[in-house]
Amino acid sequence: MSGQRLQEVDYLISDAMVLTLDDHDTAWRHGAIAIKGHEIVAVGRDPELRAGFRAGRTIDGRGKLALPGLINAHSHMAMSTMRGITHDVPDVLYNIMWPLEKVLRQEDIYDLAMLGAVESLKAGTTCLVDHYFFMEEIARACVDAGIRGMLGHTVMSADGPFTGEGELEAAFAFVEKWKGRHPLVTPFFAPHAADTVRPEWLRELAEAAGREALGLHLHVAQSEREVAVLKERYHKTPVQLLAETGILGPRTLAAHCILLGPGDAGLLAQSGTTAVFCPTVHGCGGKVCRAAGLVAQGVRVGLGSDCASCNDDMNMFEELRMAVVVQNAIEAAPGAIRTRQALRMATRVNAQALGLAGRLGQIAPGFYADLVLLDVTAPRWTPMVNVEANLVFCSSERDVDTVFVGGRPVVEGGRLTMVDETKVVARAEATLRRIFERASLAQPRFVQSLPRTRFADETQPNTQNMGTATS
Ligand SMILES: [Zn+2]
Numbered sequence: 001m002s003g004q005r006l007q008e009v010d011y012l013i014s015d016a017m018v019l020t021l022d023d024h025d026t027a028w029r030h031g032a033i034a035i036k037g038h039e040i041v042a043v044g045r046d047p048e049l050r051a052g053f054r055a056g057r058t059i060d061g062r063g064k065l066a067l068p069g070l071i072n073a074h075s076h077m078a079m080s081t082m083r084g085i086t087h088d089v090p091d092v093l094y095n096i097m098w099p100l101e102k103v104l105r106q107e108d109i110y111d112l113a114m115l116g117a118v119e120s121l122k123a124g125t126t127c128l129v130d131h132y133f134f135m136e137e138i139a140r141a142c143v144d145a146g147i148r149g150m151l152g153h154t155v156m157s158a159d160g161p162f163t164g165e166g167e168l169e170a171a172f173a174f175v176e177k178w179k180g181r182h183p184l185v186t187p188f189f190a191p192h193a194a195d196t197v198r199p200e201w202l203r204e205l206a207e208a209a210g211r212e213a214l215g216l217h218l219h220v221a222q223s224e225r226e227v228a229v230l231k232e233r234y235h236k237t238p239v240q241l242l243a244e245t246g247i248l249g250p251r252t253l254a255a256h257c258i259l260l261g262p263g264d265a266g267l268l269a270q271s272g273t274t275a276v277f278c279p280t281v282h283g284c285g286g287k288v289c290r291a292a293g294l295v296a297q298g299v300r301v302g303l304g305s306d307c308a309s310c311n312d313d314m315n316m317f318e319e320l321r322m323a324v325v326v327q328n329a330i331e332a333a334p335g336a337i338r339t340r341q342a343l344r345m346a347t348r349v350n351a352q353a354l355g356l357a358g359r360l361g362q363i364a365p366g367f368y369a370d371l372v373l374l375d376v377t378a379p380r381w382t383p384m385v386n387v388e389a390n391l392v393f394c395s396s397e398r399d400v401d402t403v404f405v406g407g408r409p410v411v412e413g414g415r416l417t418m419v420d421e422t423k424v425v426a427r428a429e430a431t432l433r434r435i436f437e438r439a440s441l442a443q444p445r446f447v448q449s450l451p452r453t454r455f456a457d458e459t460q461p462n463t464q465n466m467g468t469a470t471s
Pocket residue numbers: 074075076219255306307
């Protein structure tokens with residue numbers, strides 16, 4: 001090595017335990033990671049990297065575990081409006097979500113999206129595949145918080161809170177504006193579902209996604225009503241209609257895939273579509289997604305949190321655990337979804353679904369520097385014999401120490417670097433209060449019927465997070 005010049009890098013994470021999740025499942029007990037610009041340039045033994053690189057900044061990785069940033073393949077980051085109020089209710093989509101969403105306004109969405117972005121980053125998620133109304137505001141929040149967003153403006157032709165030609169136009173305008181514009185934002189096309197978007201629009205969106213080489217993200221076979229509507233209208237299952245309209249394909253993320261008909265798994269597998277398993281939401285809603293069975297039939301199955309409705313948080317560490325627990329319970333078989341498999345679903349498999357298998361989901365040279373350092377000194381982590389199992393069953397978002405997205409540290413020492421968390425929470429609380437006040441005026445009985453804690457020391461019930469029909 002003598003006489004050899006050191007390679008300059010921006011960051012060197014030194015002496016950390018590293019799970020690379022590369023093709024050989026390489027793990028380092030005393031590893032190091034070199035980062036330059038947006039990318040990882042090297043990962044390997046700590047002494048060798050220290051000898052080969054000169055870093056602008058060295059981050060001490062002792063007591064830390066490095067892993068690829070988690071990818072949430074189905075989220076609605078601005079849906080904290082529903083947090084805590086959807087449990088024990090059937091068909092929350094129709095009974096709570098849509099009625100409440102009717103009062104949403106564009107100016108509400110940035111604050112709510114920022115809350116979801118911050119919550120996600122602090123839980124080790126570096127990339128969200130998101131789907132909602134007023135997507136422009138959500139893209140701004142992703143850029144400001146420093147999280148990677150694969151974002152699609154929700155399109156509905158009927159039934160939902162925002163429907164019609166204007167929404168279709170907004171979806172195309174969003175793609176036009178954000179394509180190639182910012183390294184953290186990738187536009188998607190996002191029809192809501194097969195029963196809420198007319199087939200001509202599904203075809204139009206599928207053709208546009210093919211033409212623009214962009215992904216598609218939608219809900220598939222998530223409710224009895226969806227299945228019944230399609231059966232009555234077209235004598236088809238949701239998957240059959242989507243196959244016919246060209247929506248299925250290797251760049252399509254199909255969230256849920258719960259109520260599948262015979263042959264549907266085959267259509268998903270043949271087309272290369274990714275089914276996104278959201279175990280907490282499915283469990284809370286009393287729904288069964290046979291994710292392990294889909295994998296056995298050759299379907300690519302990714303992992304997502306869905307939203308604050310029925311979850312109520314966006315914590316992919318929790319989804320890792322739930323993926324294993326829920327599938328093992330459904331199949332009455334330990335190992336139906338293995339711990340290592342769950343971890344891969346939230347990283348490599350979700351990256352494949354995004355068409356980014358060579359850029360996301362691993363700690364390897366040439367990959368985006370999207371990674372997480374967990375503090376593993378808590379009693380919960382001892383001993384670390386089978387680290388993948390520790391990760392799935394012992395991890396908590398409280399362990400998240402450092403998060404890099406695209407080569408930039410966006411969480412350090414457990415604190416956000418791009419935005420002030422206290423202000424984000426305060427702004428979101430004020431916005432949520434305004435939304436509930438509006439909803440109370442529009443539909444007082446509905447809002448009064450929502451579950452809430454009755455505080456003995458409050459004359460007005462819980463005005464903090466839920467408006468009252470006082471005016
Ligand atoms: Zn959803």
